[in-house]
Amino acid sequence: MAVDASTITEQAIEWSLRQHDMDDAAWRAFVTWLEADPAHARAFDTLTLDASLIADHPEVFPVDAAESVPPVERNRARKMLRWGVGAGALALAASFSLLVLPSLPNTAAAPYVVATKAGERRAIALADGTRIELNGATRIELDRSDPRTARLAAGEATFHVRHDADHPFVLRSGDLAVEDMGTVFNAEREGYRLDVQVGEGAVLFQPKRDKLTLRAGSAVTARDDTGHVAVSKVDPAHVGGWRTGNIAFAGEPFGRIVNALRRIDAAEVSIEPVLSQQAFTGMVHLTGKPAQDVPHLAALVGADWRHDGKRWAISAR
Structure with a gap:
C-alpha cells in the first residue's frame, strides 16, 4: 500500500527531531527507513536543505509568522529550535513541503554547513541518493546546487555514495581530495591529517595528481603540511566503526584514541604528552559513557x- 506524501513528510520530521539522542538501534532503523523508498531520502533531504535555506534568510519568514501555524506544528517547530537547527522561520519547517521561497540572489549556488557537537550524531541524505553519517565534533560543507561535492573541514564522517560515472562524487579536505568510484568510505580530518578508509567499492585519492586507487580494505593517511602519504590495510568490516562504538587502531598514537572518545562521549579529557604519543594497536569499544570509557582506555595502556566532577585526566602511573 502506497504511503502518501504528507505521511512521508511527517515521518521525515519525526526522524529529524530524534537525531540528537538516537541510540544504535534507532540509527539502524533510520537508515532502514531511508533505504526503503527513494521518497524517504528526498523528504529528509528537503527538510535539511529547506531548514538551512530558511535559517540563512530569516527576513523572508520572520518568527512572528509562526502564529499562523497550527499549534501542534508550532510545538513541533519549537522542539526543532531546541534541537539546534536554524532559528528564523523554523516555526514553519513542519510544513516545509508547502513553502515557496521568493527568488533570492545566488541562493541556489551558495554552500551551506552541517556541523555536530561532541557527542552528537547526524545523518544527511543528499538529493542524489548519497548518505553521509556525521560523528560528533564534525563540520562538513555542502553545496545546494551540487550534491556531488562536499568538503570535510573537521571531524569524521562515513559516506555511502551513489555512484555516477558521469558525475563522480568528490570529497575535499584541506588540499586533499577523494573521488568516488562507487563506494562506502570513512574520512577523518584532524589538524593537517586526513585518514580515508574504504569499506566497499573504491575511491581515487588525489584524482588530479596522484590518482591512487584505494579498494575495499585499503586506507590512506595523508598530511597537507608535509605532503606525506601512507597506504595501509584495514578490515572492511571495521570501516566507520565509530557508528557502533567499535574502533580498530593499528600502531596509532594513543592521543588519537582519546580524540575518538571526545567525539563520541563529549567528555573533557586531558592526557599527558608522553601517553599521547604512545603507540596503540587493538580494538576499542566506546559506550558513549565517559564513566565507563575513560577507565577502560586508561587500563588499556x-x-x-x-575525575574532578567535570574533567577527566589520564596520566602515566
Missing part, C-alpha cells in the same frame, strides 16, 4: 585516571 596501564595508566591512571581521575
